[in-house]
Amino acid sequence: xxxxxxxxxxxxxxFITFDIxxxxxxxxxxQATVEVTGYMLAGxxxxxxxxTLARRxxxxxxxxxxxxxxxxxxxxxxxxxxxxxxxxxxxxxxxWELVDESxxxxxxDNSALRVPMVVPQGIWCFGIAAxxxxxxxxxxxxxxxxxxxxxxxxxxxxxxxTLEDETAEALEAVAxxxxxP
Amino acid sequence: xMPASLPAxxxxxxxxxxxxxxxxxxxxxxxxxYLREMMAARTGGRIEVNLxxxxxxxxxGSEIVRLVRSGQADIGGGTLTTLSGDVPILDxxxxxxxxxxxxxxxxIADAVLPVANRxxxxxxxxxxxxxxxxxxxxxxxxxxxxxxxxxGRRVRTFGNxxxxxxxxxxxQPVSIGFPEVYSALERGVVxxxxxxxxxxxxxxxxEVSTHVSTLPLSWAVAGYLVNVAxxxxxxxxxxxxxxxxxxxxxxxxxxxxxxxxxxxxxxNIGNTAxxxxxxxxxRPMTEVVPTDADxxxxxxxxxxxxxxxxxxxxxxxxxxxYNQVIAPLSGIRFGG
Amino acid sequence: xxxxxxxxxxxxxxxxxxxxxxxALPVAEIMMLVAVFLVFFGAGVYIAAVLGxxxxxxxxxxxxxxxxxxxxxxxxxxxxxxxxxxxxxxxxMGEILLRAGLSERLYRxxxxxxxxxxxxxxxxxxASCAVFSAISGSSVxxxxxxxxxxxxxxxxxxxxQRMVLGSLAAGGAxxxxxxxxxxxxxxxxxxxxxVGALYIAALLPAALVTALFLLVIFVHGLRHPMEKPPKLPxxxxxxxxxxxxPTALLILLVLGSIYGGFATATEAAALGVVGAxxxxxxxxxxxxxxxxxxxxxTARNTALLGLILFGAYLLNYLLTTINVPQALSAMIAGLxxxxxxxxxxxxxxYIALGTFMEGFSMIITTVPVVFPIVIALGYDPIWFGVIxxxxxxxAQISPPDGTVMYVLQGMRRDRGPITDVFAGVMPFLxxxxxxxxxxxxxxxxxxxxxxxxxSVR
Ligand code: NA
Ligand code: NA
Numbered sequence: 007x008x009x010x011x012x013x014x015x016x017x018x019x020x021f022i023t024f025d026i027x028x029x030x031x032x033x034x035x036x037q038a039t040v041e042v043t044g045y046m047l048a049g050x051x052x053x054x055x056x057x058t059l060a061r062r063x064x065x066x067x068x069x070x071x072x073x074x075x076x077x078x079x080x081x082x083x084x085x086x087x088x089x090x091x092x093x094x095x096x097x098x099x100x101x102w103e104l105v106d107e108s109x110x111x112x113x114x115d116n117s118a119l120r121v122p123m124v125v126p127q128g129i130w131c132f133g134i135a136a137x138x139x140x141x142x143x144x145x146x147x148x149x150x151x152x153x154x155x156x157x158x159x160x161x162x163x164x165x166x167x168t169l170e171d172e173t174a175e176a177l178e179a180v181a182x183x184x185x186x187p
Numbered sequence: 188x189m190p191a192s193l194p195a196x197x198x199x200x201x202x203x204x205x206x207x208x209x210x211x212x213x214x215x216x217x218x219x220x221y222l223r224e225m226m227a228a229r230t231g232g233r234i235e236v237n238l239x240x241x242x243x244x245x246x247x248g249s250e251i252v253r254l255v256r257s258g259q260a261d262i263g264g265g266t267l268t269t270l271s272g273d274v275p276i277l278d279x280x281x282x283x284x285x286x287x288x289x290x291x292x293x294x295i296a297d298a299v300l301p302v303a304n305r306x307x308x309x310x311x312x313x314x315x316x317x318x319x320x321x322x323x324x325x326x327x328x329x330x331x332x333x334x335x336x337x338x339g340r341r342v343r344t345f346g347n348x349x350x351x352x353x354x355x356x357x358x359q360p361v362s363i364g365f366p367e368v369y370s371a372l373e374r375g376v377v378x379x380x381x382x383x384x385x386x387x388x389x390x391x392x393x394e395v396s397t398h399v400s401t402l403p404l405s406w407a408v409a410g411y412l413v414n415v416a417x418x419x420x421x422x423x424x425x426x427x428x429x430x431x432x433x434x435x436x437x438x439x440x441x442x443x444x445x446x447x448x449x450x451x452x453x454x455n456i457g458n459t460a461x462x463x464x465x466x467x468x469x470r471p472m473t474e475v476v477p478t479d480a481d482x483x484x485x486x487x488x489x490x491x492x493x494x495x496x497x498x499x500x501x502x503x504x505x506x507x508x509y510n511q512v513i514a515p516l517s518g519i520r521f522g523g
Numbered sequence: 524x525x526x527x528x529x530x531x532x533x534x535x536x537x538x539x540x541x542x543x544x545x546x547a548l549p550v551a552e553i554m555m556l557v558a559v560f561l562v563f564f565g566a567g568v569y570i571a572a573v574l575g576x577x578x579x580x581x582x583x584x585x586x587x588x589x590x591x592x593x594x595x596x597x598x599x600x601x602x603x604x605x606x607x608x609x610x611x612x613x614x615x616m617g618e619i620l621l622r623a624g625l626s627e628r629l630y631r632x633x634x635x636x637x638x639x640x641x642x643x644x645x646x647x648x649x650a651s652c653a654v655f656s657a658i659s660g661s662s663v664x665x666x667x668x669x670x671x672x673x674x675x676x677x678x679x680x681x682x683x684q685r686m687v688l689g690s691l692a693a694g695g696a697x698x699x700x701x702x703x704x705x706x707x708x709x710x711x712x713x714x715x716x717x718v719g720a721l722y723i724a725a726l727l728p729a730a731l732v733t734a735l736f737l738l739v740i741f742v743h744g745l746r747h748p749m750e751k752p753p754k755l756p757x758x759x760x761x762x763x764x765x766x767x768x769p770t771a772l773l774i775l776l777v778l779g780s781i782y783g784g785f786a787t788a789t790e791a792a793a794l795g796v797v798g799a800x801x802x803x804x805x806x807x808x809x810x811x812x813x814x815x816x817x818x819x820x821t822a823r824n825t826a827l828l829g830l831i832l833f834g835a836y837l838l839n840y841l842l843t844t845i846n847v848p849q850a851l852s853a854m855i856a857g858l859x860x861x862x863x864x865x866x867x868x869x870x871x872x873y874i875a876l877g878t879f880m881e882g883f884s885m886i887i888t889t890v891p892v893v894f895p896i897v898i899a900l901g902y903d904p905i906w907f908g909v910i911x912x913x914x915x916x917x918a919q920i921s922p923p924d925g926t927v928m929y930v931l932q933g934m935r936r937d938r939g940p941i942t943d944v945f946a947g948v949m950p951f952l953x954x955x956x957x958x959x960x961x962x963x964x965x966x967x968x969x970x971x972x973x974x975x976x977x978s979v980r
Binding site (some may be wrong): 202210237239243244245246247250253257258259276363367369370371374375376391394469 | 588589590592593596597600601604711714717718720783784785786787789836839840843844846851
């Protein structure tokens with residue numbers, strides 16, 4: 007899903023560039039750039055959420071947490087995730103209500119393409135729903151780990167990323183830059 | 188008209204979200220005096236309106252029907268073209284080229300109100316009043332004398348009927364977000380942009396464009412919606428009081444629309460003596476007076492292109508409604 | 524913790540309000556909110572969840588409307604907003620530059636020239652952000668782009684990570700102050716002041732803030748001296764300049780397309796992506812794998828921001844629904860104080876609101892109430908526009924809630940705690956506030972230039 011979200015941003019760049027070139031050179035414009043790129047942004051955000059959670063990249067203020075004993079720390083991780091899950095369930099419900107309302111109105115946007123709103127909003131809602139599933143699975147896994155007496159495992163699932171994780175990733179990016187052409 | 192008093196009774200708190208920006212004269216000269224000040228004074232504080240604008244509530248403008256339907260606001264205002272994504276028939280009231288002057292625009296708005304409400308009531312809302320913004324006109328960064336001069340120029344438009352009109356003229360419609368229009372005009376990303384005469388003055392477009400046309404392309408007709416369930420629950424005395432208020436506000440808003448249209452032009456062209464509502468342009472623009480040929484061309488394009496585009500988007504029933512209600516006033520029938 | 528002060532202010536306001544109208548005090552509720560907020564931050568709860576849950580609680584306690592019924596729309600509108608589209612595009616541009624090795628070359632080249640200065644490469648952070656701000660109208664985009672270019676370079680160097688992050692956040696907070704800027708356009712629209720005059724008025728204050736930032740780094744450099752590398756011959760230095768060429772051309776493409784009238788500021792970000800990919804191609808680094816990795820990183824950083832946006836807009840909606848910003852502004856307007864004290868209260872209000880609110884809606888909810896007071900007190904509208912913009916920028920870098928800081932945190936490769944960013948930004952925040960103070964003492968810093976250039980109304 008994250009790859010879809012990422013390539014969606016690439017596509018967005020190409021789409022806008024195409025629009026600029028077409029407008030400047032060929033006197034032609036898609037007439038829906040503002041709307042469509044906005045939908046791409048919303049979809050890109052929503053579809054990236056789950057992956058970002060799995061990679062432990064969502065932001066927390068976790069100084070205090072990291073100083074606690076593993077067992078307490080594990081429970082705080084679980085509390086944090088539970089709150090996030092609660093909020094995202096609510097957001098998913100709200101997003102679904104929006105899609106449902108757009109279907110009731112048979113709403114279209116005001117661009118030349120007359121995009122039916124259920125399409126971009128439905129894609130958006132699906133991404134958020136996937137986030138809920140990811141959060142729920144992680145939560146279940148974490149609670150299992152604590153109950154089975156392995157609180158360190160929760161750190162691996164939810165804790166801030168360790169230096170090793172990050173170094174590996176940074177090295178990968180830099181390595182890509184250093185690769186022979 | 189707005190009654191002078193209201194019998195005592197339980198307090199009625201009302202949430203109203205009306206205009207896009209708090210600086211608009213529609214807000215400062217009508218909404219605030221009527222809904223906030225006179226309402227509290229004449230009802231002895233019984234009706235208390237919590238009044239705000241789209242910008243203050245972080246609203247885009249196209250979601251007003253939903254805002255009122257969900258009961259977030261009891262009264263919500265918005266331009267009909269913007270709302271037409273949710274309720275397509277609303278677009279038909281304000282098609283570009285439909286009303287050559289403000290008197291016709293008002294007759295059309297009055298006639299369509301009951302028909303539009305049949306659609307809106309399906310979603311738990313109804314229109315209680317309609318009013319215009321200043322005439323929507325062209326602002327360009329280079330000289331032009333007739334519409335034909337716009338051929339090949341990039342024009343920032345909004346709404347489908349303006350796109351149809353500009354395309355038919357031979358101009359190139361461009362889609363850019365409103366906050367970027369100022370700099371787009373400044374840098375020449377677009378050659379022209381369309382907005383209300385006064386809105387252009389308020390957005391300081393004279394700083395970045397040189398010529399302004401006085402040919403009204405449309406009126407940006409807007410309306411206030413109420414939540415039907417809330418409306419029906421009101422004490423009948425309160426409802427009567429509000430109906431009177433809305434009727435008086437509607438007259439004031441149409442007067443303001445007419446005055447602001449000319450005032451916007453005067454402010455844009457630096458005519459200090461006549462510029463009272465908006466702010467005077469630092470760099471006066473040149474007024475481009477439309478020719479009879481321009482008016483005829485707009486009317487012809489309306490008949491041949493804009494109208495059929497509307498019916499294609501809105502459905503065959505909209506064509507029938509148009510022929511029944513609007514055609515007698517505009518003199519142009521759909522489908523000949 | 525300005526957020527706490529804000530909630531306490533809310534408490535004071537509601538006490539005053541209740542005393543005036545004789546209503547029951549929601550003291551218990553507000554104390555509970557303060558407590559919830561503290562506990563959540565301490566417990567390391569996700570920032571989006573802190574904001575969102577606080578919003579939900581405020582809604583449940585204070586709102587008599589079915590606010591949840593409109594929540595889908597409240598979250599959809601800002602996250603599908605065209606103005607934000609530039610953010611992932613600039614992020615993507617940065618990722619591509621990084622993987623093509625271009626950002627490293629830029630920094631190596633600059634390093635050759637700057638590394639003997641106290642503070643060294645940290646100066647480059649501010650300077651490059653200032654240059655980029657002259658293209659971009661958004662602080663977040665500025666921080667995103669320069670952060671993605673600069674952060675990898677500092678990886679494994681002796682530079683203090685907090686200063687690195689702090690300087691980048693501070694540089695990002697120049698994005699709106701150095702023209703062009705979205706805040707000025709908005710303020711101009713709201714108050715009918717000339718956007719052009721605001722831009723000119725902002726030049727000297729922007730220079731002042733930039734100079735203060737550089738001074739902070741200079742002092743930091745003197746107090747924490749690093750081993751000075753040997754002097755390089757001029758020839759080596761000149762040759763190093765060639766590494767600057769691709770980036771310079773890219774900046775020229777982005778800037779040129781805006782100033783040449785080919786693209787808007789948002790669209791230029793897309794050109795930046797394509798341009799970056801082009802240079803990667805020239806370097807022989809463009810591949811499916813490389814774009815794929817860049818895209819994935821962009822998706823992650825966009826989602827990280829998006830989730831916080833969800834929480835922030837939820838809270839924002841409920842605060843405006845119950846009229847908090849308007850009520851606070853009105854309260855300040857009624858204070859029986861001398862003009863400068865009222866102005867200080869207004870500044871305090873903006874700083875407090877800024878911890879919670881997004882700049883756009885903060886301006887729109889408060890300026891209509893505050894602006895007439897400011898004018899009545901005899902302050903210059905253009906001067907106040909610059910002040911408001913500075914305060915909005917300060918809000919972006921005032922912990923615990925500031926988008927610019929989250930963007931940088933999201934881009935870190937070493938993923939230390941967010942408090943590194945908070946701590947690093949503090950000295951810069953202090954001098955930013957100092958600049959506001961100087962502007963209060965000498966308003967001429969803002970008003971002199973427009974007067975000389977004759978662009979005052
Ligand atoms: Na800028
Ligand atoms: Na902040």
